[in-house]
């Protein structure tokens with residue numbers, strides 16, 4: 001199936017983990033009449049984005065948050081790309097992990113953020129995910145009823161090699177739960193999404209949490225959806241909200257046929 005209706009929810013993050021899930025249940029109920037096929041959330045949508053809190057909020061795969069997300073996907077009969085959450089493994093390591101569930105509530109995708117967001121911009125944003133998080137080591141593309149979909153988390157999308165690999169592995173849509181900030185948001189957010197979309201001739205969906213000026217980390221917001229031609233289909237502002245769009249993934253095939261960038265690559269020259 002090439003056609004799909006994608007809903008992106010830009011929500012407020014409460015410090016009460018369960019309150020975020022209750023909010024999500026309400027949002028999905030309100031969305032139900034629009035019949036989305038896929039609902040997507042932002043990075044760390046149920047944990048304030050602070051390094052010291054990741055281990056506190058972390059749960060294993062299959063834990064209470066995971067079970068509730070699976071239940072919501074099944075209950076509303078949608079594919080749920082559930083932003084990202086802190087995940088604890090059996091050895092006590094914590095990851096920034098994105099889970100995706102199908103309409104039956106089965107996990108069909110999982111990505112552990114590969115590139116740690118460790119930056120220090122003079123007079124601007126400082127952050128060090130690696131203080132408490134362990135990086136994943138895989139490029140993620142998974143099968144869905146809409147074909148192959150790529151998945152990575154925020155800072156991962158700054159690395160063109162990762163997006164290129166997802167596309168060479170068959171992705172026509174890349175999902176990016178994210179949370180840019182007030183230093184890099186205006187400068188790079190839209191530019192990055194449009195660049196990845198144009199280079200890879202695929203749809204890209206970047207979903208952020210809403211801006212909260214009281215939070216330790218102030219998110220840029222601006223959830224957006226970009227076409228394989230590089231057009232911004234829609235971009236939100238910084239406030240809470242939802243956007244819903246019908247997209248046809250075969251448009252990526254059309255753009256790739258008309259402007260054959262992927263097939264015209266000269267790997268032997270780049271090596």
Ligand SMILES: NC(=O)CCC(=O)C(=O)O
Pocket residue numbers: 043117153154155156158178179180181184185188
């Ligand atoms: N949560 C993140 O990975 C933030 C990435 C970011 O803001 C950037 O500029 O890159």
